[in-house]
Amino acid sequence: MTDTPAALRRILGTPARELSCEECFELLDVYVDVESSGADAASAMPGMRPHLLGCPACAEEHDALLAFVGETGHPEG
Numbered sequence: 284m285t286d287t288p289a290a291l292r293r294i295l296g297t298p299a300r301e302l303s304c305e306e307c308f309e310l311l312d313v314y315v316d317v318e319s320s321g322a323d324a325a326s327a328m329p330g331m332r333p334h335l336l337g338c339p340a341c342a343e344e345h346d347a348l349l350a351f352v353g354e355t356g357h358p359e360g
């Protein structure tokens with residue numbers, strides 16, 4: 284599965300910066316997927332973690348997705 288959307292490549296190809304909520308939501312499932320696989324999602328997608336820390340709406344969505352993806356493991360709180 285190397286079919287990366289152009290928007291994702293564009294975002295991943297840029298240095299750490301603040302994402303918009305739109306970009307955050309677009310990348311959230313990928314971010315959670317990377318995160319739940321045990322990879323360093325914060326390094327792989329630099330803008331995501333700062334946005335999640337500062338945006339309750341996206342953080343809530345992230346938690347829900349992470350819980351969903353991680354239900355066979357141990358979702359974080």
Ligand SMILES: [Zn+2]
Pocket residue numbers: 303304305307334338340341
């Ligand atoms: Zn947001």
